[in-house]
Amino acid sequence: MSKKEQILVTSALPYANGPLHIGHLAGAYLPADIFTRYHRLKGSDIVFICGSDEHGVAITIRAEQDGVRPQEIIDRYHELNKGSFERFGMSFDNYSRTSLPIHHETGRDFFLDIYNKGILKKKQEKQFYDEQAGMFLPDRYVEGTCPKCNEEGARGDQCEKCGSDLNQTDLINPISKVSGKRPVLRETSHWYFPLGDFQDKLKNYLDQRPWWKENVRNYCYGWIKQGLQDRAVTRDLNWGIKVPVDGADGKVIYVWFEAVLGYISSTREWAQKIGQPQRWKDYWQNENCKLIHFIGKDNIVFHAVMFPIFLMAKAGYTLPQDVPANEFLNLEGRKISTSRNYAIWLEDYLAHFPPDPLRYCLAAIAPETKDADFSWKDFQTRNNSELVGILGNFVNRSLTFAHKYFDGQVPAQGRLDGLDKKMLQLLAKAPERIGACIEKYTVRQALREVMDVAREANKYFNDKEPWRSVKNNKQECGTTINICVQVSRALAIFMAPFLPHSAVKLWHLLNQDGDIHKQQWASAGTVFVADGHPLNPPEILFSKIEDDVITAEIDKLKSNSSSESETKKTIAVPAATDKISFADFQKVDLRVATILQAEKVAKTDKLLQLQVQIGDEKRQIIAGMAEHTAPEDLPGKTVVVVANLKPAKIRGLESQGMLLAAESEDGKLSLLTVEKEIESGAKIR
RNA sequence: GGCGGUGUAGCUCAGUUGGCUAGAGCAGUGGAAUCAUAAUCCACGAGUCCGGGGUUCAAGUCCCUGCACCGCUACCA
Secondary structure, eight states, X not given: OOOOOEEEEEEOOOBTTSOOBHHHIIIIIXXXXXXXXXXXXXXXXXXXXXXXXXXXXXXHHHHHHHTSOHHHHHHXXXXXXXXXXXXXXXOOSEEEETTSHHHHHHHHHHHHHHHHTTOSEEEEEEEEEETTTTEEOOGGGEEEEOTTTOOTTEEXXXXXXXXXXXXXXXXXXXXXXXXXXXXXXXXXXXXXEEGGGGHHHHHHHHHTOTTSOHXXXXXXXXXXXXXXXXXXXXXXXXXXXXXXSTTOTTEEEOHHHHGGGHHHHHHHHHHHHTTOTTTTHHHHTOTTSEEEEEEEGGGHIIIIIIXXXXXXXXXXXXXXXXXXXXXXXXXXXXXXXTTTTBSOBHHHHHHHSOHXXXXXXXXXXXXXXXXXXXXXXXXXXXXXXXXXXXXXXXXXXXXXXXXXXXXXXXXXXXXXXHHHHHHHHHHHHHHHHHXXXXXXXOHHHHHHHHHHHHHHHXXXXXXXXHXXXXXXXXXXXXXXXXXXXXXXXXXXXXXXXXXXXXXXXXXXXXTOOSOGGGSOXXXXXXXXXXXXXXXXXXXXXXXXXXXXXHHHHHHHHHHHHHHHHHHGGGTOOOOGGGOOOHHHHHTSOEEEEEEEEEEEOTTOSSEEEEEEEETTEEEEEEEEOTTTSOGGGOTTOEEEEESSSOOEEETTEEEOSEEOEEEOTTOOEEEOOOSSOOOTTOEEO
16 A cells, blocks of 8 residues: 655754744745745655744743743744734644643643653652742752851851851741742652663664664764763753642753654644644654654654653654754854844844745754854845746746747747757656755755756757747747747746745746645656646846945944943843842952963863962962963953852862953953952952 | 864865866956846956875875864863
């Protein structure tokens, strides 16, 4: 029996705490969309799933920063990102969200299932519980008197005064920071997933998938070689999927465990929407279904190590057939940085350009084997010389010719000469060639193959010189134009996965029936358009982009990223509840100091070992700043240090204080110093 | 520091299990043509295949080593 190929494609769930930029598109979404659109044309039974990842501490932090509830954050970015995707033509069958009940249900089911199987390890400990607030208190949410130095206000993890490391249960007179009441001790537990127990199974699973990209496979083997550790699957937080077990109040399932299950929830939601609620099982509980995760390289461990393990633990589920992880996209030679606003946001792009040129450019430079670089100049060149000059121009010269000399109808295909046959043969092989590339996830190569068809077509047009034959052999001229129309139709289909909007437009110019996205891929290789078929009047398929537009974008990028670093102080102003008393401030003893010596700590990237003079005292300070400051620049500098910080051992070296420095969003450091010369040891207040 | 990846013409990249004078596209130079959004077509590339060792009759392709860049991870009081 020849059943259709069954495929489930997912793209990484974008985190709903910020907008999307071109890097997102290039790595996980565009390649998946091209792959999916191609398979639909090919007739595969394929479903494309995505959605917003809406849990986790980054969302609650973002909400606190903005002074709103987490729900507002996720609503805002879910809608925004969903809209951006739509406008770029991401053809998800469903775009869900992990905050929906259906996902909470999936998360609970999975958790309970492996919990009931006894897979999870419970690590029990006594922890304070706030009866009024109805929650367990993490270490720092408890304060009390330090048992060692009798100082009040010691935190549950350590005493600021004497520097002792504490357990919260050591505190005398503990107080909950949430309600101000005395908490009670209760037995609590967190659950850990013993990934190591599945190590051999995972290795076996990887061994059976030799077709994976080498970097992904090796990366996984690397993890296995190091030994997989137990990993907590619960945490104390109010935002997320509640742990469905008695005695787990105030605990949620850790996002890293639950987010990937969003693929399943989203598929279930899709099945409900199409009125076949059980249909999701055809994909998720079917060993013949190919489950494919498109992600960026930062996500490999979750999709290629942990998720397969969950599915093995749950049993009866389809395991990922492939994880074609892509590398990263840089921008004008630098890393994209959301915090510094160094990015091209999808919405900004769409305000100035149509979606297809970006899809084209990103597909052409897709970071398949290594990090790629997007530059506006390259974008312009690709648009102007490839989309406009080669592809658009071929279609345009063919169709205008048909209108000018053949009344807008497809001329009859007469006798074929060598050039005609060569062109048609090339066309016949193209669907297979292009398709093979897409199936191997080499989108770049696939697009090149498409463009090669257009290049050959231009050459064919030139060689046939229809502008000459129209005068002395109109029949031969007609054959040429007929073939050019056939090629144009094929190009429309070839374009469809990559340039869906332009493909529709071309389909209309050719006056073809039906939805181009429902055509047969293989039909592109055949002669399809009948003699005498009427064509619509030609229109420009792609427009040129002028220099000044590109220059403006480059300038905008520069000014955005630089001005943002000046205005970023608006970002992290603490909420009123976090403010400290003057007494608290006075506890910190800040002093002027002079650096005497500085050298790198061996075998570390960031650590510097500093000797400083504070008044008449010499101290050693270990500072994590080696990446931004050369040690030889430091001796003699006047700096500000925290003099009464408890000493700590870092990499076996004692650090007796802390150097103050301002840190920018991108991690650049600037040391604090004093305006005028002043004696070492001077107090700062 | 540990693990993984990448380093090939000005730019973006191909180079299969090692094998003829290392290949494309774009940009550049020269020419042809004029149907087309001055778009197209043809011709032209003496590149230390990151450096240094090694294996082999033969290495961009395998092994060792060094360097640079990227990601994960540890240290950042």
